[in-house]
Amino acid sequence: xxxxxxxxxxxxxxxATVSRVINNKTEGITEEMxxxxxxxxDEMGYTPSxxxxxxxxxKTYTIGLVIQNICNPFFxxxxxxxxxxxxxxxxxxxxCNTDENIERxxxxxxxxxxxxxxxxxxxxxxxxxxxxxxxxxAGNIPFVFLDEIAEDVxxxxxxxxxxxxxxTTHLIELGHKxxxxxxxxDTSITNLQRVKGYRKALEEANLPIREELILKxxxxxxxxFKNTENILNRYNDVTxxxxxNDFNALGAYEAAMAHGKxxxxxxxxxxxxxxxxxxxxxxxxxxxxxxxxxxGQEAAKMLIDIIDKKELKDEVVSFQPNLIVxxxxxxxx
Amino acid sequence: xxxxxxxxxxxxxxxATVSRVINNKTEGITEEMxxxxxxxxDEMGYTPSxxxxxxxxxKTYTIGLVIQNICNPFFxxxxxxxxxxxxxxxxxxxxCNTDENIERxxxxxxxxxxxxxxxxxxxxxxxxxxxxxxxxxAGNIPFVFLDEIAEDVxxxxxxxxxxxxxxTTHLIELGHKxxxxxxxxDTSITNLQRVKGYRKALEEANLPIREELILKxxxxxxxxFKNTENILNRYNDVTxxxxxNDFNALGAYEAAMAHGKxxxxxxxxxxxxxxxxxxxxxxxxxxxxxxxxxxGQEAAKMLIDIIDKKELKDEVVSFQPNLIVxxxxxxxx
DNA sequence: ATGAAAGCGCTAACAT
DNA sequence: ATGTTAGCGCTTTCAT
Numbered sequence: 001x002x003x004x005x006x007x008x009x010x011x012x013x014x015x016a017t018v019s020r021v022i023n024n025k026t027e028g029i030t031e032e033m034x035x036x037x038x039x040x041x042d043e044m045g046y047t048p049s050x051x052x053x054x055x056x057x058x059k060t061y062t063i064g065l066v067i068q069n070i071c072n073p074f075f076x077x078x079x080x081x082x083x084x085x086x087x088x089x090x091x092x093x094x095x096c097n098t099d100e101n102i103e104r105x106x107x108x109x110x111x112x113x114x115x116x117x118x119x120x121x122x123x124x125x126x127x128x129x130x131x132x133x134x135x136x137x138a139g140n141i142p143f144v145f146l147d148e149i150a151e152d153v154x155x156x157x158x159x160x161x162x163x164x165x166x167x168t169t170h171l172i173e174l175g176h177k178x179x180x181x182x183x184x185x186d187t188s189i190t191n192l193q194r195v196k197g198y199r200k201a202l203e204e205a206n207l208p209i210r211e212e213l214i215l216k217x218x219x220x221x222x223x224x225f226k227n228t229e230n231i232l233n234r235y236n237d238v239t240x241x242x243x244x245n246d247f248n249a250l251g252a253y254e255a256a257m258a259h260g261k262x263x264x265x266x267x268x269x270x271x272x273x274x275x276x277x278x279x280x281x282x283x284x285x286x287x288x289x290x291x292x293x294x295x296g297q298e299a300a301k302m303l304i305d306i307i308d309k310k311e312l313k314d315e316v317v318s319f320q321p322n323l324i325v326x327x328x329x330x331x332x333x
Numbered sequence: 334x335x336x337x338x339x340x341x342x343x344x345x346x347x348x349a350t351v352s353r354v355i356n357n358k359t360e361g362i363t364e365e366m367x368x369x370x371x372x373x374x375d376e377m378g379y380t381p382s383x384x385x386x387x388x389x390x391x392k393t394y395t396i397g398l399v400i401q402n403i404c405n406p407f408f409x410x411x412x413x414x415x416x417x418x419x420x421x422x423x424x425x426x427x428x429c430n431t432d433e434n435i436e437r438x439x440x441x442x443x444x445x446x447x448x449x450x451x452x453x454x455x456x457x458x459x460x461x462x463x464x465x466x467x468x469x470x471a472g473n474i475p476f477v478f479l480d481e482i483a484e485d486v487x488x489x490x491x492x493x494x495x496x497x498x499x500x501t502t503h504l505i506e507l508g509h510k511x512x513x514x515x516x517x518x519d520t521s522i523t524n525l526q527r528v529k530g531y532r533k534a535l536e537e538a539n540l541p542i543r544e545e546l547i548l549k550x551x552x553x554x555x556x557x558f559k560n561t562e563n564i565l566n567r568y569n570d571v572t573x574x575x576x577x578n579d580f581n582a583l584g585a586y587e588a589a590m591a592h593g594k595x596x597x598x599x600x601x602x603x604x605x606x607x608x609x610x611x612x613x614x615x616x617x618x619x620x621x622x623x624x625x626x627x628x629g630q631e632a633a634k635m636l637i638d639i640i641d642k643k644e645l646k647d648e649v650v651s652f653q654p655n656l657i658v659x660x661x662x663x664x665x666x
Numbered sequence: 667a668t669g670a671a672a673g674c675g676c677t678a679a680c681a682t
Numbered sequence: 683a684t685g686t687t688a689g690c691g692c693t694t695t696c697a698t
Contacts, residue, residue, distance in 0.1 A: 052676035385692035
């Protein structure tokens with residue numbers, strides 16, 4: 001591998017001069033010299049070492065992006081949003097898939113530290129564990145939390161409560177009175193906020209909150225399936241289900257079908273995240289949509305801002321989610 | 334930021350000893366000393382610098398992954414496959430989104446060189462441009478081409494010809510005789526192979542190849558839409574369309590609808606890539622599915638193999654695609 | 667078993 | 683305007 005020294009020798013100049021050229025320094029170098037050195041660089045096909053440069057400048061122009069699972073359709077746009085802003089600002093992104101595994105999450109963050117990334121964007125799986133969060137953010141690396149919220153850190157998120165409120169209110173306005181709620185994991189603040197929004201909507205509509213209709217679960221389809229089966233077996237007055245995310249909605253849909261119930265004729269289902277939005281289908285879910293691309297962009301902007309200004313300000317940017325009404329909700333029979 | 338020197342001083346040992354501990358060297362160090370140093374490291378919360386290490390070892394344990402667009406549902410699983418194998422082997426992946434923009438592709442590769450990645454996995458947009466390819470792979474960085482094929486390089490791909498052959502044969506077996514072919518960009522070898530498979534199927538079935546039914550296009554939905562409109566306007570004997578990818582199929586579907594034709598009753602459509610496979614829908618496309626996760630894994634394995642053995646062998650690993658018959662194909666009326 | 671010191675390829679401060 | 687040189691934080695010989 002060629003070095004700056006090789007170039008300097010070939011061009012019969014000092015390494016400092018070569019350095020001035022590859023870094024586009026304007027002062028202290030004549031146009032003629034610049035052209036001369038550049039020519040040698042091009043001829044030799046020299047590429048400076050980012051490692052060496054990073055060592056002395058203390059900057060790597062690399063950020064880490066820790067996400068749960070790129071295969072979950074919720075994330076690609078977010079990743080793309082991050083990448084687009086990063087690229088525009090000269091940064092590259094190291095992709096870290098955690099599979100919602102806390103150990104892997106920790107491990108990745110530690111490797112990112114070793115790699116001396118300039119900052120980290122992370123979608124944590126457990127925003128409630130304060131000790132965990134503070135261990136994560138220990139050290140002087142800028143952090144931005146994306147999607148999931150945590151306290152005392154910079155966050156880009158969506159107003160989950162408002163989203164859930166909109167979804168539930170939609171069901172209420174359609175005429176539903178007995179609405180079940182399939183919640184996600186209670187380690188997730190996001191989920192807690194969604195349940196809160198569900199409750200708020202019922203309260204404001206003066207509908208009773210039936211605790212037995214609020215089921216704990218996970219963000220997976222099998223959880224939605226099981227919980228819906230339970231609901232359907234026990235309470236035949238339930239005509240609608242608010243799901244904490246679309247995988248739950250998918251499970252709910254399948255359980256309803258298995259139960260001989262039609263969606264939306266017999267039972268209405270609202271999801272959250274809007275990841276089931278492939279066009280050209282006859283049937284699509286009503287769901288709360290998040291502007292994931294913009295959220296990714298915002299997170300990257302915020303991170304780069306912090307990196308540049310080196311100030312951590314514990315800011316929270318909250319996006320408004322959007323209820324998209326489609327085919328899985330209708331008035332009750 | 335702490336350095337190995339700080340640790341050495343605190344532990345009253347040399348930096349060499351600390352280095353032995355952080356690298357888990359077994360020889361030349363007593364268990365007692367290891368424990369002592371490790372304790373100091375833990376207390377101080379020291380994280381070694383990967384940059385400094387990389388400079389001397391000439392290894393970064395980082396690979397670059399250059400893909401067209403993570404938002405295209407075809408790619409996330411591929412990325413995930415790459416990431417899973419990389420992680421297992423101690424590598425991280427730098428994600429590079431190119432938007433099929435050749436300039437951006439080149440630029441990213443050049444940045445990856447600067448970062449001294451150990452290798453690059455790339456899904457090029459133009460496998461036919463030999464000069465471009467050889468410029469890309471110039472230098473001693475190991476390359477593996479994924480999805481799209483190029484000559485004289487290590488490749489992981491799918492047998493596109495066979496996939497197209499299966500898809501077209503499926504239509505023929507259903508009884509279709511006049512089958513159009515919406516092809517993708519002719520800069521893509523992948524696309525050329527798919528068209529080849531289409532032709533082969535017709536030939537083997539002794540069906541005439543009507544060149545006017547083979548339309549050039551891109552991999553986007555609007556191309557499929559326009560081409561289908563043309564077909565429908567001119568040739569009303571066409572009862573089936575083979576599409577070079579699913580976006581084309583989507584466009585074809587919409588054009589058919591706009592034309593008052595029902596799918597599959599009036600016209601059958603086969604896609605390629607199987608990216609429209611969201612469950613719980615009443616309608617889904619018949620498509621040729623690629624094992625993208627496995628392909629990603631294989632590419633990562635191959636790359637790490639090359640990195641370890643430092644031998645470039647111009648190997649081509651070809652996966653068999655699978656025709657998934659769903660609701661967009663049936664016998665002609 | 668442990669330590670001293672050279673060197674990886676750059677940048678930046680200081681000389682010239 | 684250009685050059686000299688001291689690090690940046692590690693690993694790796696080579697001594698001891």
